[in-house]
Amino acid sequence: MIPNVSFFVELTLIALLAATLVYCALLERKLSALRKGQDGLKQTILDLNSSIVTAGASMRALKAAASEAAETLDTRIANARQLNDELSLMTASGERIAERIAGGPPKPTNSAIHPAALMNRLDKLKVQATLR
DSSP states (O other): OOOOHHHHHHHHHHHHHHHHHHHHHHHHHHHHHHHHHHHHHHHHHHHHHHHHHHHHHHHHHHHHHHHHHHHHHHHHHHHHHHHHHHHHHHHHHHHHHHHHHHTOOOOOOOSSOOHHHHHHHHHHHHHHHHHO
């Protein structure tokens, strides 16, 4: 019995169909894994988007708090400068009164008070306040 050509063609087709079947099974597994990965990526993107929205809201709240703190600090600085000016005037007046009481010769008065002198006086007052 001599094998027929059609027999070999059918065997070749069976082998090719088996290889195709195996390849399709492997491809199905890879596509399934890709779909699962895609679902995970989708969830990750949703979580990231949610985090970005939360971070944006936090940044707006932080900006508002910083603005409020800046306004409060500006007010306190203005008050401190006003008190500093008032204190320098009181100190200059007190020094003139002390000189009159001591009977010493009056110092020439400058209408402009030097900032360095004011800072020295303020430092002395701070030291005295901490000692009490």
